[in-house]
Amino acid sequence: MALHDILFGPFPLTLGILSISLYWVLWYLRRGKQAQAQTQTVTDGPPFYPFDPAALDRKEPYFTQSETPILTFGNSMILPNRYAHEIRNNDHLSFRDGLEKDFLTTVPGLEALFTGTFHNDIVWDTASAFSRQISALIEPLSTETGIFLQENWGDDAEWHSIPLNDSMHLLIAQLTARIFIGEELCRDRAWIQLDISYTAHRTAAIKELPQYGRLIPIVHWFLPSCRALRACVRAARPFVERVLEARREQAQGQGKKQRESIDALSWIDGVAGRTKYDPTLTQLRLAYAAVHTTSDMMAKVVAAICEHDELIQPLREEIVAVVKEHGWSEAALAKMVLLDSVLKETQRLEPLASFTLSRIAREAVVLSDGTRIPKGTQVRLTTDNMWNSSVYPDAAKFDGYRFVRLRDQDTATGTATATGTPSGGLSFVSVSANHMGFGYGKHACPGRFFAGAETKIALCHVLLKYDVELVDGGLAGAQTDGMMIWRDKRAMLRVRRRSGEIEV
Ligand code: HEM
Numbered sequence: 001m002a003l004h005d006i007l008f009g010p011f012p013l014t015l016g017i018l019s020i021s022l023y024w025v026l027w028y029l030r031r032g033k034q035a036q037a038q039t040q041t042v043t044d045g046p047p048f049y050p051f052d053p054a055a056l057d058r059k060e061p062y063f064t065q066s067e068t069p070i071l072t073f074g075n076s077m078i079l080p081n082r083y084a085h086e087i088r089n090n091d092h093l094s095f096r097d098g099l100e101k102d103f104l105t106t107v108p109g110l111e112a113l114f115t116g117t118f119h120n121d122i123v124w125d126t127a128s129a130f131s132r133q134i135s136a137l138i139e140p141l142s143t144e145t146g147i148f149l150q151e152n153w154g155d156d157a158e159w160h161s162i163p164l165n166d167s168m169h170l171l172i173a174q175l176t177a178r179i180f181i182g183e184e185l186c187r188d189r190a191w192i193q194l195d196i197s198y199t200a201h202r203t204a205a206i207k208e209l210p211q212y213g214r215l216i217p218i219v220h221w222f223l224p225s226c227r228a229l230r231a232c233v234r235a236a237r238p239f240v241e242r243v244l245e246a247r248r249e250q251a252q253g254q255g256k257k258q259r260e261s262i263d264a265l266s267w268i269d270g271v272a273g274r275t276k277y278d279p280t281l282t283q284l285r286l287a288y289a290a291v292h293t294t295s296d297m298m299a300k301v302v303a304a305i306c307e308h309d310e311l312i313q314p315l316r317e318e319i320v321a322v323v324k325e326h327g328w329s330e331a332a333l334a335k336m337v338l339l340d341s342v343l344k345e346t347q348r349l350e351p352l353a354s355f356t357l358s359r360i361a362r363e364a365v366v367l368s369d370g371t372r373i374p375k376g377t378q379v380r381l382t383t384d385n386m387w388n389s390s391v392y393p394d395a396a397k398f399d400g401y402r403f404v405r406l407r408d409q410d411t412a413t414g415t416a417t418a419t420g421t422p423s424g425g426l427s428f429v430s431v432s433a434n435h436m437g438f439g440y441g442k443h444a445c446p447g448r449f450f451a452g453a454e455t456k457i458a459l460c461h462v463l464l465k466y467d468v469e470l471v472d473g474g475l476a477g478a479q480t481d482g483m484m485i486w487r488d489k490r491a492m493l494r495v496r497r498r499s500g501e502i503e504v
Contacts, residue, residue, distance in 0.1 A: 054396035084433035088441025097360035131449035172295035341403035347437035464500035
């Protein structure tokens with residue numbers, strides 16, 4: 001064979017292509033191992049900045065034509081808050097298509113969110129069903145919070161340090177697991193870690209995949225985050241199957257209907273009946289919707305309370321008075337209006353993200369002012385009314401009593417008095433165009449009632465049982481990547497056990 005043939009003939013060329021491909025495959029596999037070893041922190045990604053609501057205060061009149069621009073990038077539009085009423089329930093703007101685009105729900109490997117599947121669709125029904133039985137959730141959520149705090153924050157009456165975000169993440173993962181999968185696994189560290197890692201790897205995959213465009217169907221097989229995600233699902237299966245098998249046997253033995261149980265695992269199994277479905281994906285899908293969202297809320301509200309420690313005593317007094325009168329009940333949670341206001345004010349200033357209502361136009365849509373949304377365009381809405389001083393006076397300032405006062409005014413006058421604010425929408429779980437922390441319209445978060453009860457119960461325990469303060473306020477500020485908003489991951493809490501006024 002001539003040298004030319006050896007170097008340039010089809011055989012060496014094929015070999016060359018193969019070895020280059022093999023090199024990249026091995027490189028991905030090696031990185032995949034590293035990613036699997038990681039648990040939950042994914043530090044790569046776009047840069048982030050301190051989040052400053054004062055810089056976003058546009059002070060515009062509510063619902064009028066204004067200067068706030070509509071931003072258009074390719075086939076994506078960012079609409080200002082004033083369009084909320086027109087976007088929220090427009091049937092040509094698809095919530096499901098928005099979800100598919102944002103969460104890549106059609107990519108193999110990300111099956112948990114595949115649309116049209118039982119394990120995906122049941123999540124909405126589960127969140128709604130459990131939101132309707134809050135009173136049955138109070139005792140297990142309260143007991144579980146007590147167990148978590150005892151094990152993780154302890155009885156030490158001397159100050160000791162706790163990582164804010166991680167501790168809230170573990171607490172909410174345990175509480176949520178108590179309701180979604182039950183007592184067998186909610187305190188199992190391995191299960192909790194899988195629950196948390198699944199969301200972290202999925203988030204990383206969703207960030208990384210879009211850059212590969214049409215190659216996504218191939219690349220996802222090698223991308224470390226996708227491989228780690230699949231590894232999580234594989235590891236989770238034996239946990240879920242073991243518990244579900246035992247439940248089914250127990251239910252048969254007792255001749256009971258499984259849907260009487262309080263946990264979502266059994267409830268969903270009862271709803272599924274003879275439908276074949278994947279219980280592991282259902283559990284991971286539920287955790288994906290519920291855990292990081294609520295733990296982010298908890299970290300923000302605990303930090304806000306520490307930053308405004310004049311609220312601690314009135315909050316304690318409210319909790320004690322209400323629980324003494326109503327016991328641990330749904331009515332008691334509803335009566336904690338200051339706690340509710342503090343949660344809502346925290347979410348007003350630091351929502352999960354500065355955009356919401358991600359939708360895709362299935363048909364061209366013309367808005368009332370003539371703005372045209374072409375077919376196929378992805379629209380998102382900014383939540384800028386939450387930081388607008390003409391809607392919320394002195395908007396950049398945290399005011400724990402803001403929603404207590406607005407409620408009082410609402411009761412006294414029949415209408416809320418924040419400029420143009422429609423009546424209602426003043427409790428933590430209610431949604432309005434001026435406060436879209438849980439979205440707005442018919443697709444607003446169905447799990448918000450669950451999240452409201454869970455955060456209130458957890459805060460009651462924290463406030464009555466512990467003195468809390470931030471170790472270094474400078475390391476606990478809000479940050480953003482332009483879209484998501486979170487508390488600095490370095491934030492540390494100092495806590496010490498106190499003797500509570502009442503037993504919780
Ligand atoms: C403080 C905690 C939470 C926040 C801030 C939050 C926020 C949101 C937001 C902004 C949306 C999108 C609404 C829209 O586009 O119109 C949403 C959707 C949703 N949320 Fe929540 N959520 C929280 C907790 C929960 C919990 C605890 C559950 C489950 C029990 C849950 C289940 C869902 C579901 C099923 C959807 C529909 C989208 C999907 O299928 O993923 N959320 N949530």
